[in-house]
Every structure is written in C-alpha cells, then in structure tokens.
Amino acid sequence: MVNVTLLCSPKPIFKQIHTIPTLRHSEIPQKTRPRTRKLSTAGLVLNPKPTIGIVGSALALALAGSASASELPPLLLGTSLQLSELANALSLPTWVIHVSSVVEWITAMALVWQYGEKSGFESWKGLSWGMVPLLGGAFCACTWHFFYNSESLEVLVALQAALTVIGNATMCLAAFRICKSSDKRSQKL
Numbered sequence: 001m002v003n004v005t006l007l008c009s010p011k012p013i014f015k016q017i018h019t020i021p022t023l024r025h026s027e028i029p030q031k032t033r034p035r036t037r038k039l040s041t042a043g044l045v046l047n048p049k050p051t052i053g054i055v056g057s058a059l060a061l062a063l064a065g066s067a068s069a070s071e072l073p074p075l076l077l078g079t080s081l082q083l084s085e086l087a088n089a090l091s092l093p094t095w096v097i098h099v100s101s102v103v104e105w106i107t108a109m110a111l112v113w114q115y116g117e118k119s120g121f122e123s124w125k126g127l128s129w130g131m132v133p134l135l136g137g138a139f140c141a142c143t144w145h146f147f148y149n150s151e152s153l154e155v156l157v158a159l160q161a162a163l164t165v166i167g168n169a170t171m172c173l174a175a176f177r178i179c180k181s182s183d184k185r186s187q188k189l
Helices: 002-007 048-063 092-119 123-130 132-146 155-188
Strands: 014-016 044-046
Touching (some): 123 155
16 A cells, blocks of 8 residues: 555655756757657655555565564563464465455446446446446455364355356456447447
C-alpha cells in the first residue's frame, strides 16, 4: 500500500539539484531547432522519503517470516501464557492474502454492477451475478482454513470446487451475453 501511495503521489519522487543552462527557443534559428528533447537523469537525486518507504517495504516483505504464535521467543511469551497452534495453521501473511482477496473480489463485483447501472449496459450486471458462486467458493476456503483445515469440514473443499466450476460457467455465460449485447448496440449505430 505504501509503495502504491508513494509511486502515485502528485509530488515528484526525483528532485533536480542543479539546472543545466540551455538556449532559449528564440535564440535557436528555426532550421536548427531540435525536434525532440533528450531525457537526462544526470542532475536528479532520489527523494529520500519515497525511497526509504519503498526499500523498507521491500525489506519487510522479503524478511517476513511465519507469524505463528508458537514460534515467538519464550522471553516474549513468559511462562504463564502458553500459546500453541496446530502445525497446519496459516501464517498471518497468508491470512492477509486470503482476506484481501475476498475483499478485492467483493469490490470488483460492486464496481462491475455500478458500471452496468451507469453505462446503461444492463448485461454487465449479469457478470456481477456470475461472480457470486466464486465468492461462495472463497468463503468456503476461508472457513475451512479458519477451523485449521479440519477433516470434519472437508465437505467445504468439495463445495469450493463445485462453486468454482459453477462460477467459471456463469462468468463465461455472462461474458457471452455482454459480447452479444455489444454486437447489437454496434449494429444499431
């Protein structure tokens, strides 16, 4: 998130430390005026704040290990607090990926629906409905992992597989409907 914010910031990442003297356009005769400008980075120095943010994020991602409570040093846990997790427990970064993927999918569904409403292409709303089974499959996966991949809940794995197949088929059908409706609109023009 920090990387995206820093890279998309309206403030420049690079700053110029000195200027290079150039001739004004009025001083150059019309016939010898260059048609293109060459880009030079000789006078640029990295702005330290975005650079530190990007390097820090890269190091944090590269050095992130398992966030399992059972791997914390004994000094931090003390003797009165005994935390134990199963061997098949998901790490914190894996949970972040699972949850953010579900949130991202819900956001995509909402954006597709809004596009269908605002553009007048009602067939796009069908794509949003076609995404629902895949969301159900994501919920199955998260639920199964939440309960430490319990054998008693293995039916969720089969349900997730079925919802994935159904969701792929419904999205394919919705994409076909979008294609057909756009063909009809282009023929009217």
